[in-house]
Amino acid sequence: MHSRSQNLPRSLLNALRKEAPRQLRLHDGEPCTTIASYNVHKCVGTDGRFDPGRVADVVCELDADLVALQEADLRVGSAHSLLDLAALQRATGLSPVHALESNQTQGWRGNLILARHGVVHSVKRVKLPGLEPRGALIVDLELKRVPLRIIAAHFGLLRRSRSQQASALVEATHSVIRPTILLGDLNEWRVNTRSSLLELMPHFGPINAVLPSFPSRYPLLALDRILARPQEMISSIEVHQSPLARVASDHLPIKARLNLDKVRQPQAQVQPDFA
Numbered sequence: 001m002h003s004r005s006q007n008l009p010r011s012l013l014n015a016l017r018k019e020a021p022r023q024l025r026l027h028d029g030e031p032c033t034t035i036a037s038y039n040v041h042k043c044v045g046t047d048g049r050f051d052p053g054r055v056a057d058v059v060c061e062l063d064a065d066l067v068a069l070q071e072a073d074l075r076v077g078s079a080h081s082l083l084d085l086a087a088l089q090r091a092t093g094l095s096p097v098h099a100l101e102s103n104q105t106q107g108w109r110g111n112l113i114l115a116r117h118g119v120v121h122s123v124k125r126v127k128l129p130g131l132e133p134r135g136a137l138i139v140d141l142e143l144k145r146v147p148l149r150i151i152a153a154h155f156g157l158l159r160r161s162r163s164q165q166a167s168a169l170v171e172a173t174h175s176v177i178r179p180t181i182l183l184g185d186l187n188e189w190r191v192n193t194r195s196s197l198l199e200l201m202p203h204f205g206p207i208n209a210v211l212p213s214f215p216s217r218y219p220l221l222a223l224d225r226i227l228a229r230p231q232e233m234i235s236s237i238e239v240h241q242s243p244l245a246r247v248a249s250d251h252l253p254i255k256a257r258l259n260l261d262k263v264r265q266p267q268a269q270v271q272p273d274f275a
Helices: 010-016 052-062 085-092 159-173
Strands: 023-025 033-039 066-070 073-075 079-081 112-115 119-128 134-143 146-154 180-185 224-229 234-239 254-258
Touching: 033 052, 033 180, 033 224, 052 066, 052 085, 066 146, 066 180, 085 112, 112 134, 112 146, 119 159, 134 159, 146 159, 180 254, 224 234, 224 254
Parallel strands: 033 066, 146 180
Antiparallel strands: 023 234, 033 254, 066 112, 073 079, 119 134, 134 146, 180 224, 234 254
């Protein structure tokens, strides 16, 4: 009979032993900005309550300059909005970086990017392959006078779909030489050769820097990720575990502190690939 330690991946075993870290320090250097990713679970908390205001309060707690949200639309019949974005902007200074499709929907297939003081140059909506309707937002912007590409995505539940979706994002972004951040709910907790995200290597990293973020009351699985190209941009990654975050959604937010001086010079060269 195999022991539990032989059957479970190390990240899950550490979480069960209550050894999972809440923060990873990756590179030296003084960070100058904070970004975050948060699957808001259609604003339904672990207590079963639908409460968009509670989710907005968690976003305020993050105090980030850019936040990628997943499941920001309620998809029963036609999609419609959940969050009061005007109130959130007044409270945080965060506003959508792309034009919303209508006054009933937010984001693209549930993905929404909010930024503070970002100068947006272009936005691309990408349909991701797989059995489920999944998508990603690719946004070129300047954040604190540094040109960046932000990819916000929500990968599928099936392993094969996630592998295809990782390949699709690499293909969609390979023509641009620009510092890039990929963040979102990638639905993958495995690391090393067992991960469905291997197609992202060596393009983005650190692939194996995982912090459990799901389920929010007792996080065991590192479903939510923040990756970069080059990965030296990321000084640290942490899970936001406030009392409110543990109940507002079934996922905890994750956030990364970026040292943009790593990519500030020389200025990135961009080959436009948007229609």
